[in-house]
Amino acid sequence: METQAKKTVLERSTDFIEQKIAPPLLSLSQVRYLEALQRTFITLMPYMVLGATVTLILNLSGLFAEETGLNMPGVAKAIDSVIAPCRPWLLQIVFVTINLLAMIAALLNGYFLGDYYNRKDSNVTAVASAVVAMIAFLCFIDFSQLSAEFDWPVYILGSPSLFGGLLISIFAVEIYRFLIGRKITIKMPESVPPMIASAFTSMIPVCAVITLCTFIGRGMGDFNFLSMLNQGTAYLVVGGSGPVAQGIGFVLDRLLWFVGLHGSNIVSSVMQPIWATMITDNINAFAAHQNIPYMFTEQWINFYVRCSLFPVALLCTMSKVKRFKVLGKLSLPGTIFNIAEPVMYGLPVVLNPLMFVPWVLGFAVLYIFNAILGILGITPPVVAMTVWTMPAPLASFIGSGFNIIAPIITLMNFAIIFFMFLPFFKVMEKQALKEEEQYEMELERKK
Numbered sequence: 001m002e003t004q005a006k007k008t009v010l011e012r013s014t015d016f017i018e019q020k021i022a023p024p025l026l027s028l029s030q031v032r033y034l035e036a037l038q039r040t041f042i043t044l045m046p047y048m049v050l051g052a053t054v055t056l057i058l059n060l061s062g063l064f065a066e067e068t069g070l071n072m073p074g075v076a077k078a079i080d081s082v083i084a085p086c087r088p089w090l091l092q093i094v095f096v097t098i099n100l101l102a103m104i105a106a107l108l109n110g111y112f113l114g115d116y117y118n119r120k121d122s123n124v125t126a127v128a129s130a131v132v133a134m135i136a137f138l139c140f141i142d143f144s145q146l147s148a149e150f151d152w153p154v155y156i157l158g159s160p161s162l163f164g165g166l167l168i169s170i171f172a173v174e175i176y177r178f179l180i181g182r183k184i185t186i187k188m189p190e191s192v193p194p195m196i197a198s199a200f201t202s203m204i205p206v207c208a209v210i211t212l213c214t215f216i217g218r219g220m221g222d223f224n225f226l227s228m229l230n231q232g233t234a235y236l237v238v239g240g241s242g243p244v245a246q247g248i249g250f251v252l253d254r255l256l257w258f259v260g261l262h263g264s265n266i267v268s269s270v271m272q273p274i275w276a277t278m279i280t281d282n283i284n285a286f287a288a289h290q291n292i293p294y295m296f297t298e299q300w301i302n303f304y305v306r307c308s309l310f311p312v313a314l315l316c317t318m319s320k321v322k323r324f325k326v327l328g329k330l331s332l333p334g335t336i337f338n339i340a341e342p343v344m345y346g347l348p349v350v351l352n353p354l355m356f357v358p359w360v361l362g363f364a365v366l367y368i369f370n371a372i373l374g375i376l377g378i379t380p381p382v383v384a385m386t387v388w389t390m391p392a393p394l395a396s397f398i399g400s401g402f403n404i405i406a407p408i409i410t411l412m413n414f415a416i417i418f419f420m421f422l423p424f425f426k427v428m429e430k431q432a433l434k435e436e437e438q439y440e441m442e443l444e445r446k447k
Helices: 002-029 032-058 060-064 073-097 101-118 126-138 143-149 159-181 194-218 225-240 243-258 263-287 298-305 310-317 322-336 341-346 353-375 392-399 405-446
Strands: none
Touching (some): 032 101, 126 194, 159 194, 159 225, 194 225, 243 263, 243 298, 243 353, 298 392, 298 405, 310 405, 322 405
């Protein structure tokens, strides 16, 4: 009866999450601006990973340098001799990815927002929205200072202006589609080909947007609107970068996963702009040999805390329950590469009252433990992005700038996850064994 009462409480908690917490969050993730942002960052991901990887390559010799590295100057010199001839084109990759991040994000965000409005008004096109968003962002740039502001660590077209670029792109597209929606356009006869008519339709809205943005951006004397905007959004990043804010987001992620929703996608729809700014600032600081500004990045959570369900799959392979053992063998290779769905829905973890404690509360404690290590400076900060399917120990090693402490902490967390789930898994296993025995006995009776 006591066990049943406990299950009832957990079931009530599950219902509350599913009915009260999840619906507004799902609705929030479907807001047109957040939907456009999600699509923007998904499209940007390959370029961000490439830029971060090249940044690591350019700084690879630092791993072996005297005092700051493994104290193997001969190896560092050999690496530099190999990289030196490649440096010009490697730097070019960094320039066209990391250094142009804000401009590309403004372009993509404008495109996806325009694509959303195109479903309601065919006169608003995705391509026209993308171009007007990018040009509107460039209206705020002082081109006389561009060469000075294009290099490390300013990146006026890069991560420091990421929030500004996104906000300006939204502002530009909203004005553009508002003017078109109000028919403040040049009307062309029906005999004019659609492609030409579309260009004339955009004429007045585009001119209005660019003129307004140019006046706000560069027409007020010494007033620098973009710098002010960047400074203001920097406070937002700092506010969302601490262990408490990131911890709340992580626990919410666990709760949503527990009720069968993709918590990572829902939480990232809100947090992604903050996460992107944090990791790119870390990449820039690493490249400039400066102190790393942010510890609790999305990658820090992925590499150290959320690392993998490999330990749970390993538990399954060791089980006496036939279905658990088969599940473990099938899911073990996937969990090595961070594919968790077979375990989440096959064990299951989702909507399983026994798994609520390790999955939600256990991971919350694991987060707090790792946050303490981070605050104490034991955990290396993450300075690069890797492909999400890369095994967590290798990802933490590469992502931390080849710091050997990183994979050790990841493997330690693997062990903690294993023992965190072990007692609850054993209870599940005991119940499943009884069910198997009863099923076998029934089969024997039928014979």
